Amino acid sequence: MLKTPEEYVQSLRDLDPVVYIRGNRVESVADEPLLEPGVNAVAVTYEFALLPEYADTMTAVSHVTGRKVNRLLHINTSQNDLLKKLEMVRLLCRETGCAQRYLCHDALNALYETTHNLDLQFGTDYHVKFLTYLEYLQDADLTTCVAMTDAKGDRSKRPHEQHDPDLYLRIVSRDDGGITVRGIKAIVTGAPYTHEIIVLPTRGMTAQDEDYAVSFAIPIDTEGVELVSREAGRPGDPGAPFTSRYGQATAQIMFDDVFIPWDRVFLAGEWELAGSLTESFATHHRVSCIGARAGLGDMLIGASVSLAEANGLDPQKTGHVRDKISDLIKYVESSYACGVTAAVFGKETRAGNFIPDPVYSNIGKLLQGVHIYDIFRIVHDTAGGILVASPYPEDMQSPAVGEKLNRYLRAREDIPADYRVSVARLLEDITASYQGGWYSVISISGGGSPEATRLEVMRKYDIEERKSLAEKLSGA
Numbered sequence: 001m002l003k004t005p006e007e008y009v010q011s012l013r014d015l016d017p018v019v020y021i022r023g024n025r026v027e028s029v030a031d032e033p034l035l036e037p038g039v040n041a042v043a044v045t046y047e048f049a050l051l052p053e054y055a056d057t058m059t060a061v062s063h064v065t066g067r068k069v070n071r072l073l074h075i076n077t078s079q080n081d082l083l084k085k086l087e088m089v090r091l092l093c094r095e096t097g098c099a100q101r102y103l104c105h106d107a108l109n110a111l112y113e114t115t116h117n118l119d120l121q122f123g124t125d126y127h128v129k130f131l132t133y134l135e136y137l138q139d140a141d142l143t144t145c146v147a148m149t150d151a152k153g154d155r156s157k158r159p160h161e162q163h164d165p166d167l168y169l170r171i172v173s174r175d176d177g178g179i180t181v182r183g184i185k186a187i188v189t190g191a192p193y194t195h196e197i198i199v200l201p202t203r204g205m206t207a208q209d210e211d212y213a214v215s216f217a218i219p220i221d222t223e224g225v226e227l228v229s230r231e232a233g234r235p236g237d238p239g240a241p242f243t244s245r246y247g248q249a250t251a252q253i254m255f256d257d258v259f260i261p262w263d264r265v266f267l268a269g270e271w272e273l274a275g276s277l278t279e280s281f282a283t284h285h286r287v288s289c290i291g292a293r294a295g296l297g298d299m300l301i302g303a304s305v306s307l308a309e310a311n312g313l314d315p316q317k318t319g320h321v322r323d324k325i326s327d328l329i330k331y332v333e334s335s336y337a338c339g340v341t342a343a344v345f346g347k348e349t350r351a352g353n354f355i356p357d358p359v360y361s362n363i364g365k366l367l368q369g370v371h372i373y374d375i376f377r378i379v380h381d382t383a384g385g386i387l388v389a390s391p392y393p394e395d396m397q398s399p400a401v402g403e404k405l406n407r408y409l410r411a412r413e414d415i416p417a418d419y420r421v422s423v424a425r426l427l428e429d430i431t432a433s434y435q436g437g438w439y440s441v442i443s444i445s446g447g448g449s450p451e452a453t454r455l456e457v458m459r460k461y462d463i464e465e466r467k468s469l470a471e472k473l474s475g476a
């Protein structure tokens, strides 16, 4: 049953997670002003699923239950599902900046595939347990965060080689009832205002790392779980027209000997498949990153054109502005095109769900990750200094100076100064404020570093086939 946005917010009040922000314990995440932009953004994923005009994009019929579900909880059963997911993420992110909940979709699809493969290889019963969990999430229309990235310690060392054994989350004991885990997941999107945590391993493992090969799901307020969160966006800042409304919190999640019952465990020591679980998640998730940054690109293209026009420059007629805007479009849509291609060339897994093509998923993510800085450079160049120098709304409306500011800051005669200043403030908010920095860092690091995507491209691209083509043509 689809929840309304209000029901989502209310359901957070039924939970009691341990969350700290700036040293203070949060009483109620649903009512915490520092988290409000994050809660608002996730609420939009509930709101849009109920709108008839978005029904096809935002919802799907679960092949497990036959019931209508939010597409963010759907298992892809076709290339069309993969494409719809990409479109959904763009739709949500052009409204909220970051939909956050798509991580859940990506983890569910990776677990669907990997639990099936685990059972085939090891005779375990993970898949049926996972299906029970999936049905629970779908029917209750819950939101989960995905905790994959460990603290990782010394990057040149494997989990078992670290100076402290808990720098990667690990199993510290097992009994008939379940497993007990200890450690930290170091960067987790939206964690405070989700219902559940899905934990995945962050890398491939060796036999000596078997205790680190672990995946499970638990309620966010499970005993022994503590979150240390950043605020979401720029809450309460009148100079932040967008990120005071919508934002994303990231949190550290610490697991202090947390007990996980077996029915919520999806990998426990089968190190051989830890890497393929990570890889499957990354392949789905990098397409989500492509959709998310296309949504950001939509905002940037629209605002850059609007500001150029307010400055008196017609982007269709002024040569260098035309070049800049067409470059912006090129960066945004070339990455998005890789997402579309990854969906269209998606393949059915042995488990029966569909996964995007990994080469195009990784190339699209690489393009948006490295070109975010080109995109921001163009936005800043096109806008001019007003981007960081516009007066605050209070000054534009002030009885003392408002009238004069509105007169002097008007550029093109038929466009009011307030329009120009408002668009400049939006661009500052998403490209040049603390949140602007945040958008560049999430673009380059979120979903994996550029190097991680390059490695995947080199692993998955059929280089041997290209070599044999060259040999055939050259007669070598």
Ligand SMILES: Cc1cc2nc3c(=O)[nH]c(=O)nc-3n(C[C@H](O)[C@H](O)[C@H](O)COP(=O)(O)OP(=O)(O)OC[C@H]3O[C@@H](n4cnc5c(N)ncnc54)[C@H](O)[C@@H]3O)c2cc1C
Residues within 6 Å of the ligand: 103, 146, 147, 148, 149, 152, 155, 156, 157, 187, 188, 189, 190, 250, 441, 442, 445, 446, 447, 448, 449, 450, 451, 452
């Ligand atoms: C805003 C934001 C939200 C995020 N949300 C989530 C989330 O919800 N869930 C989640 O699990 N993760 C999340 N992440 C984490 C993200 O996946 C990681 O930041 C990313 O995988 C890079 O890992 P890292 O930050 O530990 O950087 P590092 O791994 O430390 O990378 C830093 C640099 O070191 C290089 N490097 C690392 N290891 C090696 C090595 N062995 N050899 C050579 N070079 C190396 C990298 O290529 C990179 O250039 C989020 C990140 C951000 C910024």
